[in-house]
Amino acid sequence: MLEKFDVLTLESRDQGMDGGDWNTAINTYLASPGYSNIRNNGQAAHPTSRFLVDAARLGRANDLAVMFPVQYRQFFDTPNLLQKESDYYSAQGYGTWSAALQEALSQSVAPKPALDPVIRVFPAWPTAWDAKYKLLAKGGFVVSSSMASQDVQYVEIESQLGGTAKVRNPWATNVVLYRNGVQAETLSGSLLSFATTAGETIVMVRPGTTPDQYRSSSVVGTGAKVNDTDSNISYGGSSWAYSSGRNSGDYQADVHYATANNDSFQFTFTGTGVDYVTEKNSDMGQIDIYIDGVFQQTVDCANPTRLAQQVVYSKRGLATGTHTIRGVKKTGQYMLVDAFAPSNDGAGGGSTKVNDTDSRAAYVGGTWTYSSGRLEGDYQADVHYATANNDSFQFTFTGTGVDYVTEKNSDMGQIDIYIDGVFQQTVDCANPTRLAQQVVYSKRGLATGTHTIRGVKKTGQYMLVDAFTTYN
């Protein structure tokens, strides 16, 4: 597709061919509504907006560090992630979303029309985000590269058609080429050019490093699935086996499985949430789940028939940072790991925690009581609680998402949750032990504006409200 900045690119700038137009392009970008709305005000644009593609073409990595999380909220409004457009569902936004991701990760752009394209790795990728990719570039070059700790580790080019490859040097050093695994020439300069033959694989590294040392660089994504083969997953115990080429619908057709109780898995991720993805079947059973070493709950993977890619446990609302999820096999013949999906909901940027005492929270019914100075770990040490079924709370907020934060305990039960008056689901706050500041319900992807979340007590002795977290 022709982009707005196909005739004025990072290569036009770096090869001195922009004729002074680069500054005009940047000024136009900075003056655009997309910049003020998405970048400065945290308001997501329509899913089909190409503004993030423009930002990537202009090399605006720092802007995209803000805008990718803002715009991603547009894809959370339905369980299947399709975009709801009043009377139909659309997948169109994924095209522009993925185009922006690709342009941030990898570009092959010419300085001017009719000149040769130049491959650039991570031209607009936020440097704080470790990433690894493989994407097709112009000229039949399949490019892969990895960024870890703000450092481009290597560049690999698979030449499908042969011909000359031009690459913008991602380092300020010379570059050593390995051709089909064998060390070859060393190149210097900012713009690298070298011949390739069809079918040849060329790996580029800095002097003093080798391609092999980067083979296992880890990927920690946000929202994307991480397969069970990832190096950030460790399998504890002696009964683990790996099964690939499965026809059960698993992610990448493979799983790890254990047969001994107390064998365990652990996945380390960076983000604010995680999904554990596995199969359910009649020969599977219970798994104890821990987050950061703290027991959360026992999940049950038993089901009369086999179901693939089941999210049997989700955690949200963690502090931004590195966390672990651990599962311990308790019952059943098998425990499986298919994949994980670490997520980042933007907490810490554009999220606000609101205490249960806020004036926007309304408590309806005759049994509501306020309890303060609690020692249970509640937010600001207080909660509101009700004891009668059908008593309800309602919280009105402005934003695109909300978390309902409460306690879980053995004397708590089910709550029906409504958003803007529409029933969403029944959540269950029952747990053998008391757990504070639990996100029992999350909503994302609402249209920017004013919304309400309402909870109606259905079962249990108590229904509590500790806090809400709102998202811009």
Ligand SMILES: [Ca+2]
């Ligand atoms: Ca898998």
Ligand SMILES: [Ca+2]
């Ligand atoms: Ca509170």
